[in-house]
Each structure stands twice: as C-alpha cells, then as structure tokens.
Amino acid sequence: xxxxxxxxxxxxxxxxxxxxxxxxxxxxxxxxxxxxxxxxxxxxxxxxxxxxxxxxxxxxxxxxxxxxxxxxxxxxxxxxxxxxxxxxxxxxxxxxxxxxxxxxxxxxxxxxxxxxxxxxxxxxxxxxxxxxxxxxxxxxxxxxx
Amino acid sequence: xxxxxxxxxxxxxxxxxxxxxxxxxxxxxxxxxxxxxxxxxxxxxxxxxxxxxxxxxxxxxxxxxxxxxxxxxxxxxxxxxxxxxxxxxxxxxxxxxxxxxxxxxxxxxxxxxxxxxxxxxxxxxxxxxxxxxxxxxxxxxxxxxxxxxxxxxxxxxxxxxxxxxxxxxxxxxxxxxxxxxxxxxxxxxxxxxxx
Numbered sequence: 181x182x183x184x185x186x187x188x189x190x191x192x193x194x195x196x197x198x199x200x201x202x203x204x205x206x207x208x209x210x211x212x213x214x215x216x217x218x219x220x221x222x223x224x225x226x227x228x229x230x231x232x233x234x235x236x237x238x239x240x241x242x243x244x245x246x247x248x249x250x251x252x253x254x255x256x257x258x259x260x261x262x263x264x265x266x267x268x269x270x271x272x273x274x275x276x277x278x279x280x281x282x283x284x285x286x287x288x289x290x291x292x293x294x295x296x297x298x299x300x301x302x303x304x305x306x307x308x309x310x311x312x313x314x315x316x317x318x319x320x321x322x323x324x325x
Numbered sequence: 326x327x328x329x330x331x332x333x334x335x336x337x338x339x340x341x342x343x344x345x346x347x348x349x350x351x352x353x354x355x356x357x358x359x360x361x362x363x364x365x366x367x368x369x370x371x372x373x374x375x376x377x378x379x380x381x382x383x384x385x386x387x388x389x390x391x392x393x394x395x396x397x398x399x400x401x402x403x404x405x406x407x408x409x410x411x412x413x414x415x416x417x418x419x420x421x422x423x424x425x426x427x428x429x430x431x432x433x434x435x436x437x438x439x440x441x442x443x444x445x446x447x448x449x450x451x452x453x454x455x456x457x458x459x460x461x462x463x464x465x466x467x468x469x470x471x472x473x474x475x476x477x478x479x480x481x482x483x484x485x486x487x488x489x490x491x492x493x494x495x496x497x498x499x500x501x502x503x504x505x506x507x508x509x510x511x512x513x514x515x516x517x518x519x520x
Contacts, residue, residue: 195420199408199457202469210455210469213477213488217460219423240421259495297461301479301488302495309473309493 182229184274186252189314190225190286191238192216194245196317201245203320211247211311213304221300222287223307225249225274230284235314237284245317253310254288261299268295272303401451402443408456409435409464424460430482435464438485438504445507446514454478470517478504487513 184190192215194200200215216223228248231237235246251274259270270290279285288307294300316324412427419426443451454466464480475490485504492498504510 198415198419199455199465202455202467204469212455212457212465212467214457214459214465214467217420217422217424219425219460224422257493257495298488298501299495301477301501302499305475305477305488305490305499306493306495309490 182276184227184251184276184286186250186255188251189228189248190251190254190274190288191228191231191235191314192223192225192247192249192311193238193240194247194317196241196243196245196319201317201320203324209313209316209320209324211308211313213301213308215247215311216288216304216307221294222289223304224277225286225288226282226284227276227286228284239315243318244315245313246315247311248314249307249310249312254307257303257306257310259290259294259299259303259306261294261296263295268292268299270294270299401448402439402453405439405453405456405466406436409439412456412458412464415458419458420460422460424458425462427458427464428462428482431462431464431480434482434485435466435480438480439466441507442510442514445511450514450518468517473498474517476513476517489513489516 194211194215200212202210202212204210218224226238228234235248238244238246254272254274257272259272261268261270270292272288272290274286274288277285277287288303290299290303313324315321409432413429413432415424415427417426418424452468454468457465457467459465459479462481466478466480468476470476473490473492477488477490479486479488486501487504488499488501490499504513
C-alpha cells in the first residue's frame, strides 16, 4: 500500500440534487460542508494517484460533481474539542482503505476518534473550504465549466 | 420537486373531492388562493391545514384563466419550507455513504424554527439558505456571507445548533453552540451580514 504524499489530490464525489453546493451571485459555486458528511465521521475520498481517468473516476453517475482536496491540506486541519473540561486535540489524516471495487478508496480519519460531534462538524467546514471543483455537477455544468 | 407547471396541471384536474392531489399541491393551492384573494402576504399558510374554500377558489380562478400563479411571488421562506418538507423523502443511505433517513421530528422542528427565525430577522432581510441534511439525519441550513463568513444551522427534533465560520482555522476562525431562541439567531444573522 503506497504512502499518500502531501501533494496528492484526493477526490470526493458531490451528489446532484441533494443540496450539496450553492451557486452565488458573484459567480462562485460554494461547496456545502455536508458534501463531506459521513455517518461514521470518516469521509471517503479517492486517491488521485490510483484514479486512472482522473476525477471522473469518482463519479458514480455522470451527473455527479467531483471536488479535490490535497492530502497536505487534510493533514493541516487542526481540530480539537472540549469534553467534561478536558481538551482533546485531533490529528487528521488520510488513510488508504482499498475496497474490492475501488482500490483508490481512502478515509479521512482523526486520531483519537472524535469525542464530540462539534469537532467533526468543524472539520467538515474546513474540508469544504479546502475543496476545489474538478467537475461541476450536471445541474450547473453548462454555466460554470 | 414538482414544477409550477406540473402543479397547475394537477390542480386543473381537481374536481372538488380533492382526491388524487398531493398534500404539497393542496398546500400550494391554498397558499396561492389566499394570497391572491387577500392581496397580502400576511397569512401563515404552512401549518399543514387546507382550507377547502380557498382551494375551490384557486381552481376556479385557474379554470377561467384570471390568475397566472407563476406571476405571484413566493413569500420569504416558502421555498425553504418546501425544501425542508421534501427532505422527508430521503430514505436511509440517500447519500450512498450510509446516511440515516432524515428525522421527522427534525423536519417539524426546522419548519417551526424557520418561521420564528424569519419573523425575528424580518422578511425584507431574509435570504434563503441552502437546504440539505446531515448523515445523522439532522436538517442542515447553510448561508454564505462576505469573504469566508459562513453560518451552518443543524436542526434536530429538540435542538438547534450552529457552526460559525470565518476562515479555515478551526481554533481561531470557527465557533459553535446552541441557538437558544430567535434573538440569538438574530445576532448570528447580523454577524453574517455585518461589515
């Protein structure tokens, strides 16, 4: 399993039609924090170095959008939470997690595991700010591509 | 989401018994009817009740072609309320990453909270949020302000929480907490739209 270098982009699929992006009047298309939401608080991404066709590899449907974040950006997220008066600092990193149908699969995980939802929610906000569009969702592709 | 044209067609099929119409369409007809009849937008029509006389009036006006509903502007919050209601259609795993179905209590609370928030902020100042759900089933509302200012509201059945963002640094440029009442939301709103 190869190391994930800091310069490696990580791709994340952005679903169409579920409110995961917002075009603004200034011409930008904002990414919802919920585009990175994950029930297990370990958002899935695809390693670009293992995606033979670039970001389109991460589309499950041609209507999907795809955003990217650099592994170094993920590692630069400094999250912490306070629970019962104790401050917990988290190291956020991306770990290879190849699946039978997706050898590029990786997960963004904290160490230790999040003690509160608050910390994870802020990580989602940071990821949304770090993310850049690779492929716009179909709904807006003709306008922004 | 049903388009206005589709709603219009559906209401044209209405024969007085209200069978075959979705609740959403009837609410829509009710809203249009009362706002058209009264000429004002002061009615609260999202309480789930349907006034039959209002629907009858709406259908009549449509049939005789005196009302073009598409020309009547929506009230502030109407689009958001409909989007919140539509979250109930999201079944488990709607995000393909194992999300739970959106909590019905959260949807009800979000509708109620939204009305109070609009009233507190003022209809003229109101801006519609991006509406979605979290993987945990909360209703999520997001607004973007100037620069990197952003406000995210999470609504569960018994709890409304916020995350406020003005940069990527979690320690220095984000905070969060509970939205205790409409007044506390006003201060968040003023922060988002302030200089």
